Amino acid sequence: MRALAIPRRAERLFRRNPAATLAALWLLVIVIMGLVALLSRYDPITDVHVGQAELGPGPGHWLGTDHLGRDVLKRLALACQFFVAPGMLACLVSAAIAIPAGAIAGFEGGWIEAGIRWVFTVVASVPRFVLLLLVLSIYGDRLYLLAIAAGVAYAPTLAEAVFGRIEGLRSAEYVLANRAYGVPSWRILWVHLVWAASRRLVARHLVTLFGYYLVLETTLSYIGGFGVQEPMPSWGNMLAFDWGYSAWYAPQVLAPVVVLWVTIVAIAWVAETLGGEVADA
Amino acid sequence: MPDRLEISGLTLRVRDRVLVQDASFQLRAGEVLALVGASGCGKTLTALSVLGMVDLQPGVVAADLVVQVGDEVHRPWQGVLGADQRRRDQAFAPVRGRLVGYLPQDARNSLDPLLRVGRQVRDAAALRTGNADEDPRPWLRRAGLPDPERVEQLFPHELSGGMAQRVAIAQALARGSRFLLADEPTTGLDPTVQRGILDEIRTLARDGIGVLFITHDLRILPGLADAVLVMENGCVVERTTPLELQSGELTSAPARRLVEATRRVAAGRLG
Numbered sequence: 001m002r003a004l005a006i007p008r009r010a011e012r013l014f015r016r017n018p019a020a021t022l023a024a025l026w027l028l029v030i031v032i033m034g035l036v037a038l039l040s041r042y043d044p045i046t047d048v049h050v051g052q053a054e055l056g057p058g059p060g061h062w063l064g065t066d067h068l069g070r071d072v073l074k075r076l077a078l079a080c081q082f083f084v085a086p087g088m089l090a091c092l093v094s095a096a097i098a099i100p101a102g103a104i105a106g107f108e109g110g111w112i113e114a115g116i117r118w119v120f121t122v123v124a125s126v127p128r129f130v131l132l133l134l135v136l137s138i139y140g141d142r143l144y145l146l147a148i149a150a151g152v153a154y155a156p157t158l159a160e161a162v163f164g165r166i167e168g169l170r171s172a173e174y175v176l177a178n179r180a181y182g183v184p185s186w187r188i189l190w191v192h193l194v195w196a197a198s199r200r201l202v203a204r205h206l207v208t209l210f211g212y213y214l215v216l217e218t219t220l221s222y223i224g225g226f227g228v229q230e231p232m233p234s235w236g237n238m239l240a241f242d243w244g245y246s247a248w249y250a251p252q253v254l255a256p257v258v259v260l261w262v263t264i265v266a267i268a269w270v271a272e273t274l275g276g277e278v279a280d281a
Numbered sequence: 282m283p284d285r286l287e288i289s290g291l292t293l294r295v296r297d298r299v300l301v302q303d304a305s306f307q308l309r310a311g312e313v314l315a316l317v318g319a320s321g322c323g324k325t326l327t328a329l330s331v332l333g334m335v336d337l338q339p340g341v342v343a344a345d346l347v348v349q350v351g352d353e354v355h356r357p358w359q360g361v362l363g364a365d366q367r368r369r370d371q372a373f374a375p376v377r378g379r380l381v382g383y384l385p386q387d388a389r390n391s392l393d394p395l396l397r398v399g400r401q402v403r404d405a406a407a408l409r410t411g412n413a414d415e416d417p418r419p420w421l422r423r424a425g426l427p428d429p430e431r432v433e434q435l436f437p438h439e440l441s442g443g444m445a446q447r448v449a450i451a452q453a454l455a456r457g458s459r460f461l462l463a464d465e466p467t468t469g470l471d472p473t474v475q476r477g478i479l480d481e482i483r484t485l486a487r488d489g490i491g492v493l494f495i496t497h498d499l500r501i502l503p504g505l506a507d508a509v510l511v512m513e514n515g516c517v518v519e520r521t522t523p524l525e526l527q528s529g530e531l532t533s534a535p536a537r538r539l540v541e542a543t544r545r546v547a548a549g550r551l552g
Contacts, residue, residue, distance in 0.1 A: 177391035180332050181456065182378025183408065185370060191404070196395040 020273035023266035030263060033077045034084025042078050044231035047071075054246055063255050066238070067245040072252050075233035076259055082221075082228045086147035087213040091206040093151025094158055099194065099202060102159035106166030107189045117163070124156035132216065133226070141226050143217075150213050158205045165201055166193045204274040211267035218260055235260045284310035284350045286331070286381065286460045286491060292343040293326055293335065293515070301326055301515040303343075308460060313482065313492045315502050315523075317539065318512035324495045327512070328462040331493070332381060333373035339363045348380050350459050355380070378408065382458025386465040388445035392437035398448050399433025406455035417455065424451035425481050443474035450481055460491040467501065479505050499526060499543045511536040 014021040049069035063072040105116040135149040220227030221236030228234035293301035301323040385391040402417035421429035467475040502523040511519040513535035
């Protein structure tokens with residue numbers, strides 16, 4: 001019964017919003033590639049074949065090779081591991097901090113609200129990118145550190161969103177009615193206000209944060225210094241590394257830009273769909 | 282001693298304004314006690330005080346509420362007069378819902394708009410039994426909703442006013458409340474639906490639930506209420522029966538005024 005219901009629901013979703021469904025499928029592929037790449041044993045040294053440098057697209061190399069003779073498609077897929085798992089970690093960190101804090105601030109009000117919002121305002125007052133560069137230069141350039149820092153840096157935005165939603169519903173008629181029915185406060189807060197009323201909002205913010213982390217990682221890797229370093233691939237450093245060896249329109253050069261662009265657009269679509277639709281779960 | 286809900290000396294004040302003055306009444310299991318009076322006379326505040334839901338400062342300044350079910354006796358107002366919401370919530374936790382349920386006037390807005398009806402009735406049953414996967418359908422059926430398989434899948438905005446009120450009744454049934462405070466549950470419903478809800482409430486009383494029925498509509502009282510309390514300006518001015526109300530044997534002026542106004546509206550003579 002349930003197993004049958006899922007494809008039917010997916011079909012309905014697709015018919016209602018084909019763009020967002022395709023976008024979600026693309027993200028699913030990226031996430032699976034990222035997780036599989038984590039498990040793969042990729043040796044960047046033995047992957048170098050100087051004799052096969054700068055090959056065009058062909059049956060052996062669908063997107064050709066870079067100037068060290070490495071398969072571009074394979075490296076694009078491998079690069080997913082450097083933002084998929086860390087991006088999810090950033091979401092986890094942000095959610096773990098921001099949802100309880102925002103929810104409690106919104107529900108309790110008073111000095112608890114004032115204290116929690118003060119802390120988040122202090123964090124939010126430092127520009128996010130500067131904060132992250134600061135963390136990396138002090139504590140060293142580690143991807144998981146960057147992920148945790150990005151999660152913390154995004155937490156004020158998410159917490160403020162959750163806070164606003166819950167504060168607005170705190171005195172709603174159905175909340176008072178449930179109190180009169182003897183529903184315990186923690187249940188009203190977590191079931192009715194956080195789960196039922198805020199989960200789409202939270203999902204949209206987490207998807208946005210994932211996109212933010214992707215841009216952050218590829219930007220740092222493109223600039224160099226921080227982020228993913230050669231010979232390990234990132235969509236950012238692949239673009240920088242092969243620049244100038246082929247024409248700008250060669251698939252080797254264009255491919256990282258295109259997948260990055262498509263992924264960012266997909267994330268935006270999914271986030272917008274999550275934000276704009278009424279509850280359907 | 283039979284099950285009873287008894288409040289005595291209820292006095293509600295905000296600054297120097299007295300909203301309810303020394304109201305007392307006793308509600309027994311299986312009885313429908315109507316609380317009538319004009320809008321703003323303190324009916325709803327009286328009901329909310331029974332649940333400890335009055336969020337006014339200083340609010341309830343005097344009240345002795347006794348809720349007795351079997352050997353279990355609660356006096357939740359003791360020690361929390363003028364206390365903050367958290368302490369009141371604690372004191373009233375064993376009473377709210379479990380012993381004393383609530384039927385709101387606006388049942389549709391009193392349901393969580395983002396959860397399906399079945400889920401909300403199931404949650405009410407789960408609060409009673411501690412078992413998270415209760416079946417909501419028997420309760421929906423007992424509240425007089427045909428086709429509970431369909432209703433449990435609906436969201437509150439898909440319900441009519443009468444259906445929403447029946448869902449509220451289903452919640453109270455699932456919760457197992459021994460007493461029910463019904464705050465104008467039929468206001469705004471058409472006469473046919475109104476009749477159905479009133480029959481439902483009468484059935485609840487027959488099954489042993491004590492109902493405090495708040496209304497300003499005297500016409501619905503015959504056949505519904507066993508006794509009637511008339512309130513004016515925060516005071517309970519008379520205890521009577523629907524029959525006496527109809528025959529006009531009333532001692533107090535406020536009760537006579539209320540009956541007279543109802544007659545004039547019913548006869549289409551205004552002013």
